Amino acid sequence: MADTPDNSMVAQSRRLSVEERLSQLEEEQAQLRQELASLAGELRLPGMYLAVDAAGTSALMDAETVQEVVRLVELEPLPGAPAHVAGTFVYRGSPAIVVDLAALLGVKREASLDAHLVVCGGGARTVAVLVDRVRDLVESPVLVDGTPDGTSPLPWDASGLMAGLCRTPEGVRPLLRTAAVLVGPEAP
Known part of the structure; x- marks a missing residue:
């Protein structure tokens, strides 16, 4: 059965709704991680994270x-x-x-x-x-509070792409909000 314009619009509306909810959940997750970091000394994030370089900075992606x-x-x-x-x-x-x-x-x-x-x-x-x-891949990085040097925020922070900062054996790296990277203005 072919998609009619109505079915296509409903599907697109539903997808946008799901993407918006996912973004909200990631924001809430980032806030909860920061709260846990401030309460618990050292918080290790479970799982593996891919370390990538872009715009002169190394960051982590889930x-x-x-x-x-x-x-x-x-x-x-x-x-x-x-x-x-x-x-x-x-x-x-x-x-x-x-x-x-x-x-x-x-x-x-x-x-x-x-x-x-x-x-x-x-x-x-x-x-x-x-x-x-x-x-590389980083296993269970440590979530930290604040910026690497304790001063000005990183450019990632102002972009809305950062979910937090993680300490890895190679230093402190921003943790990307995956939904903020993957969900953006629709391409034509």
């Missing part, structure tokens, strides 16, 4: 949302797309939208040929996050 990491491929531009949408490519037979993490942070740059696409799934569409480099 590895549970990651399907695969691939090298940057040629992207097809999407006319009229928001500035942070770098384009699209075919991933395993389906279209994938590419979100440039640096552009979300307001950093304009041409992606290196050595850049990576972190392909994330679980939503209504496949989204790949364009990063400069994938560093």
Whole structure:
């Protein structure tokens, strides 16, 4: 049965509602993590986190949302797309939208040929996050309160992309709010 315009609008409305709720839950989760960190000395986050570099900073992404990491491929531009949408490519037979993490942070740059696409799934569409480099996997990082040096906030913090800060063996890194990266203005 083909989608009628009414079915398509209902599905899109439902998806937007689910994406909005997911974003709200991530915000609440970030607040609860900060509260736990202030109450409990040392709080280890369960699971694995992918360390990525973008816009001159290393950050963590929840590895549970990651399907695969691939090298940057040629992207097809999407006319009229928001500035942070770098384009699209075919991933395993389906279209994938590419979100440039640096552009979300307001950093304009041409992606290196050595850049990576972190392909994330679980939503209504496949989204790949364009990063400069994938560093490693971090198991159970320690959630910390405040900024790395205790002074000014990171650019990630002002962007709404940061769920908190984590201490890893390599130093303090921002923890990305995955929904804030994957759910953004709709691409055409």
